[in-house]
Amino acid sequence: MREGDKWKTAFKTRYGLFEYTVMPFGLCNAPAAFTFFLNDVFREYLNIFAIVYIDDILIYSDNEDEHVQHVKKVLAALRKHHLYCKLTKCEFHVTTVEFLGVILTPQGMVMAERKVKAVSEWPIPKTVRDVQCFLGFANFYQRFINHFSQTVAPITKLLRKKERFVWSPEADQAFSIFKEAFSTAPVLTHSDADQPFIVEADASDVAIGAVLSQRNKDTGQLHPVAYMSRKLNEAEQNYVIAEKELLAICDAFKEWRHHLLGAKYTVTVYTDHRNLHFMSSARLLTPRQLRWMLFFAEFDFVVTFRPGKDNRKADALSRQESTTLPAVQTSRAIIAPDKVLCIIKTEDFFEDIRNSFTVEKWRRGPKQI
Numbered sequence: 262m263r264e265g266d267k268w269k270t271a272f273k274t275r276y277g278l279f280e281y282t283v284m285p286f287g288l289c290n291a292p293a294a295f296t297f298f299l300n301d302v303f304r305e306y307l308n309i310f311a312i313v314y315i316d317d318i319l320i321y322s323d324n325e326d327e328h329v330q331h332v333k334k335v336l337a338a339l340r341k342h343h344l345y346c347k348l349t350k351c352e353f354h355v356t357t358v359e360f361l362g363v364i365l366t367p368q369g370m371v372m373a374e375r376k377v378k379a380v381s382e383w384p385i386p387k388t389v390r391d392v393q394c395f396l397g398f399a400n401f402y403q404r405f406i407n408h409f410s411q412t413v414a415p416i417t418k419l420l421r422k423k424e425r426f427v428w429s430p431e432a433d434q435a436f437s438i439f440k441e442a443f444s445t446a447p448v449l450t451h452s453d454a455d456q457p458f459i460v461e462a463d464a465s466d467v468a469i470g471a472v473l474s475q476r477n478k479d480t481g482q483l484h485p486v487a488y489m490s491r492k493l494n495e496a497e498q499n500y501v502i503a504e505k506e507l508l509a510i511c512d513a514f515k516e517w518r519h520h521l522l523g524a525k526y527t528v529t530v531y532t533d534h535r536n537l538h539f540m541s542s543a544r545l546l547t548p549r550q551l552r553w554m555l556f557f558a559e560f561d562f563v564v565t566f567r568p569g570k571d572n573r574k575a576d577a578l579s580r581q582e583s584t585t586l587p588a589v590q591t592s593r594a595i596i597a598p599d600k601v602l603c604i605i606k607t608e609d610f611f612e613d614i615r616n617s618f619t620v621e622k623w624r625r626g627p628k629q630i
Contacts, residue, residue, distance in 0.1 A: 262472045302342050303335070305622040311335060317391040321358050330352065362401065367451040369484075372402055372443070380443045389426055392419050399439070403488070404448040410468050412439050450475065457526040459483065460562075462513050463533060464505035468492050471513035473520065489516045494586065504549065506534040511522070511553050514560060521560055528562035 262270065262281055268282040270288070285293055292315055299313045310331040312319040320335055324329035332353065339346065352358055357366045364371045379398070386392045396413065403409040415431040416439075452458075453475060462471040470490035474483040489512065493500075497508065510530055514521055521528050532538075546554065 267516060271481060283323075302338055302344070306331075306334060306338070314361060318337060319358070319365075325354070343496050363428065366448075369448040372405055372446055376402070377444055377446075381440055383440070385428065385433070386416075386419075389420060392416060396420075399443075402443070402446070403490070405449060406439075406442050406489065407447075407488060408490060409487075409488065410470070410492045410588065411465075413441060426536070447485060450477075450486055452486050452520055454525060457529065458486075458517075458521060458524055459529045460510070460513050460521075461531045462506070462509040464493075464502070464509045466493075467498060469505065469509035469512060471509055471516070473513070474518050486520070487517065489513055503536050503540075504547075506532055506537055507540065507550065507553055510537070510564075511556060513559070516561075524561065528560065530562050530564045531566055531567045532564060533566070538563050538566050540564070601612070 263286055265284065267280040270285065271278045284294060285526070288294075296315055299315075299318075300307065303311050303313055303318075307313065308321060310322055312321075320328070320331050322331050336346075351599055357364060357479075359365075360374055364373055377617060383395060386395055396416065399406075399409075399413065406412070414437040415429065416545050419426055419432060421429075452473075456475045456478070459474045459476070460471055461474065463469070468490060470488070472488055473486040475486055476482065477484055484585070491512070491610050493505070493508075500508065510532065540550075540554075543550075
């Protein structure tokens with residue numbers, strides 16, 4: 262404790278008042294102060310071969326020889342500042358380690374077995390407080406769960422105010438599906454800054470979802486780095502489909518900004534909405550779209566159209582059931598003449614509108630009569 266601050270930690274006993282000489286647990290600013298102290302101790306090693314979170318220190322290296330030297334440097338820094346490690350809580354020279362509830366392996370990240378077991382044995386929530394505890398625990402691992410938001414939607418509805426808490430069959434089914442998804446979550450590969458990133462985004466009427474992936478160097482197959490999904494609020498559900506699809510991409514770039522901003526290679530964005538391919542060249546944009554385009558200007562990416570049948574991973578994140586219409590079997594439709602209002606060639610319709618409202622025509626104003 263710093264001199265002059267010890268009196269703030271005084272506590273009363275039958276023998277009088279006592280003060281802490283070192284920082285104890287329980288103070289409101291103790292975690293922040295301790296984190297700041299350790300960051301200062303390991304400042305020259307942070308994000309080079311060491312990561313520090315409060316009292317957990319993770320040392321990583323490319324090979325065993327380097328790792329020995331890195332461990333020596335960390336232990337020397339601890340000794341220099343009179344800090345001590347408890348050997349029973351330490352692991353040295355291992356390839357697999359649990360860190361912050363996640364198992365880190367050379368292949369990627371998986372959820373800790375004890376966390377999976379805790380969810381599989383989780384009792385059915387009886388109150389709103391129980392639901393909050395369950396969702397609070399589950400939200401930490403949503404990066405591992407495919408279509409997370411859509412799966413827990415029936416359970417999330419139980420948190421609405423002014424509604425009676427009733428554990429419905431839909432909530433019970435969602436609870437079981439989530440437990441199964443939690444126990445079969447895939448291995449998330451480690452991101453590689455020297456490899457291109459691929460974002461697959463999609464939107465439905467009630468949710469948006471995205472997958473961040475990279476190709477394996479040896480097989481060329483896509484492997485997920487992280488999943489992202491969330492429910493749309495009431496205002497966002499009123500967006501047109503193009504804005505929902507664009508919102509999915511925008512949220513994905515915000516979620517993975519630390520990966521995508523300044524990426525070595527151009528980021529590829531797959532979408533099943535063809536109009537987004539021409540969004541960068543559109544002349545007329547709404548204020549909301551303009552804000553998003555200003556945000557996108559920070560990134561180097563290209564939007565590539567891919568039909569929904571080939572965009573299944575992101576599509577599954579945003580919807581549970583497919584609502585696509587059946588394909589037309591013939592190239593010509595026969596319609597009664599008295600039922601026809603107009604016939605539009607969809608691939609040219611929006612292009613004609615865009616070309617008709619050019620900036621030059623807008624500046625000239627209406628024709629004088």
